[in-house]
Amino acid sequence: MLKQIQNIYLYREMLRNVVLRELRARYKGSVLGFLWTFVNPLLMLVIYSVVFSYILKTEIINYPMFIFVALLPWNYFVNSILQGTVSLVQNAGLIKKIYFPREVFPIAVVISNLVNYLLSLLIMIPALLLTGVHIKLPAISFPLILLVETFFVLAFALVLSVINIYFRDMEHLVGVIILALFYLTPVLYPLSLIPENIIWIFNLNPITPIIQAYRDIFFEGIWPDWAVLMKVGLFGLVLLVFSMRIFDRMQRDAAEHI
Amino acid sequence: MDYAIAIKDVSKKFRIYHGRMYSLKEKLLYWGQQRSEEFWALQNINLEIPKGKTVGLIGKNGSGKSTLLKLISKILYPTSGTIQVFGRMSTLLELGAGFHQEFTGRENIYLNASILGFSKKEIDRKIDQIIAFSELENFIDTPVRNYSSGMYMRLGFSIAIHVDPDILLIDEILAVGDYEFQKKCMDRIEEFKKAGKTIVFVSHSGDQVKQLCDLAVWLENGKLIRYGSAASVVDEYEQKVEVISQ
Numbered sequence: 001m002l003k004q005i006q007n008i009y010l011y012r013e014m015l016r017n018v019v020l021r022e023l024r025a026r027y028k029g030s031v032l033g034f035l036w037t038f039v040n041p042l043l044m045l046v047i048y049s050v051v052f053s054y055i056l057k058t059e060i061i062n063y064p065m066f067i068f069v070a071l072l073p074w075n076y077f078v079n080s081i082l083q084g085t086v087s088l089v090q091n092a093g094l095i096k097k098i099y100f101p102r103e104v105f106p107i108a109v110v111i112s113n114l115v116n117y118l119l120s121l122l123i124m125i126p127a128l129l130l131t132g133v134h135i136k137l138p139a140i141s142f143p144l145i146l147l148v149e150t151f152f153v154l155a156f157a158l159v160l161s162v163i164n165i166y167f168r169d170m171e172h173l174v175g176v177i178i179l180a181l182f183y184l185t186p187v188l189y190p191l192s193l194i195p196e197n198i199i200w201i202f203n204l205n206p207i208t209p210i211i212q213a214y215r216d217i218f219f220e221g222i223w224p225d226w227a228v229l230m231k232v233g234l235f236g237l238v239l240l241v242f243s244m245r246i247f248d249r250m251q252r253d254a255a256e257h258i
Numbered sequence: 259m260d261y262a263i264a265i266k267d268v269s270k271k272f273r274i275y276h277g278r279m280y281s282l283k284e285k286l287l288y289w290g291q292q293r294s295e296e297f298w299a300l301q302n303i304n305l306e307i308p309k310g311k312t313v314g315l316i317g318k319n320g321s322g323k324s325t326l327l328k329l330i331s332k333i334l335y336p337t338s339g340t341i342q343v344f345g346r347m348s349t350l351l352e353l354g355a356g357f358h359q360e361f362t363g364r365e366n367i368y369l370n371a372s373i374l375g376f377s378k379k380e381i382d383r384k385i386d387q388i389i390a391f392s393e394l395e396n397f398i399d400t401p402v403r404n405y406s407s408g409m410y411m412r413l414g415f416s417i418a419i420h421v422d423p424d425i426l427l428i429d430e431i432l433a434v435g436d437y438e439f440q441k442k443c444m445d446r447i448e449e450f451k452k453a454g455k456t457i458v459f460v461s462h463s464g465d466q467v468k469q470l471c472d473l474a475v476w477l478e479n480g481k482l483i484r485y486g487s488a489a490s491v492v493d494e495y496e497q498k499v500e501v502i503s504q
Contacts, residue, residue, distance in 0.1 A: 013372040013381075021358055021369060028360045097355040099332040099347075100373055252335035255328070256272060 084157025151236030345424030353414025
């Protein structure tokens with residue numbers, strides 16, 4: 001495990017370059033180029049604002065921002081996992097020809113999505129201020145919540161990418177599971193809307209408290225539920241350790257099955 | 259004796275599937291019917307390569323040369339046995355693997371060299387040499403999708419050859435470019451030898467092995483037939499090939 005991390009560190013320059021490739025290649029050739037990183041969340045915000053102000057009216061105050069603060073970290077989670085799952089298979093040519101720690105590709109996907117998420121905050125924070133939501137002190141707990149989320153994102157990206165080599169249905173399954181998970185996570189609605197008798201399903205979902213925490217610190221301006229967050233963080237860390245071991249074991253025969 | 263590579267009792271088994279089934283549907287439909295055969299690409303290989311020597315791997319197609327090289331380079335994992343490598347290692351299996359079509363030559367140098375294990379500092383220091391060696395000064399800021407296949411190979415080789423490893427693994431890539439460029443590559447490999455690097459390379463050409471190598475390994479059907487001085491092993495190998503062809 002320590003050796004595995006050391007090895008990835010040795011190839012940090014490759015990791016850096018693959019992340020840059022992911023970030024730059026995505027918009028290469030398009031007119032707006034890197035600006036899309038900002039235009040994308042901005043347009044998303046516009047759409048939600050229009051839809052929920054004029055068409056689907058809700059009782060929640062400032063509903064567009066209520067969604068927005070949760071949707072951005074959700075997108076970080078989802079995009080990392082979807083792209084992470086196919087990241088090894090997509091680079092099959094390289095894996096067959098050159099040795100490097102194979103963790104580099106799923107990790108690079110996660111980092112590039114993390115960067116995109118952080119950049120989208122440059123849209124989110126002014127939007128919050130403009131709509132009258134003040135950024136309060138609890139917002140400083142953001143890095144901690146992000147860390148907890150990243151444990152999960154990394155764990156899933158690693159395991160799913162290596163499983164997808166041997167079992168290509170994985171990428172399709174993941175798409176469906178994530179769609180279901182989206183409605184089981186309080187992104188579009190507050191947790192208080194869930195009937196008492198089924199709330200345990202939502203409490204089983206480790207992403208729920210993470211999304212809830214983002215909303216607490218940015219939208220509500222209150223401190224997150226530390227006890228729950230610590231529990232989830234610990235669980236995420238254990239999951240990450242396991243996923244690295246699984247990855248290490250399963251990547252051995254990657255070159256001949258990919 | 260100081261070893262660069264120590265291979266102990268290594269075997270590699272491949273499973274050959276008759277129509278590999280990846281998806282759930284296929285796996286359920288043909289449960290237990292999937293036919294596969296075992297194939298031993300290498301069996302009980304013991305090999306110690308001393309530091310600073312150049313070693314050629316010879317043998318027919320399918321004798322296990324490339325498999326052995328991939329095992330040493332850690333692309334493949336042995337079914338049994340252990341492989342120890344002492345020192346930094348670089349593999350030249352395919353040139354330009356990992357090039358990004360939309361990126362310029364220069365950008366690809368950074369990307370490709372880092373995949374080979376370079377640090378940013380090393381690349382910064384060597385980029386001018388790499389560009390000069392590839393003779394692509396005028397095209398280095400053009401996306402590589404506009405390169406001819408020759409230019410592509412030249413850039414790939416130039417990056418690979420400027421990696422400064424202790425151990426260099428080469429798989430039949432010396433047939434790149436025109437005669438002059440090949441000559442340059444050979445000279446570069448000679449330089450590597452003089453600098454005391456360990457080189458392992460796969461070749462079909464007995465003359466090339468005799469010319470470049472100190473030692474040679476003769477593989478046949480996944481077994482090690484002979485390991486010794488390049489001249490004697492190549493002679494013996496070629497004799498046998500001739501006897502069979504007569």
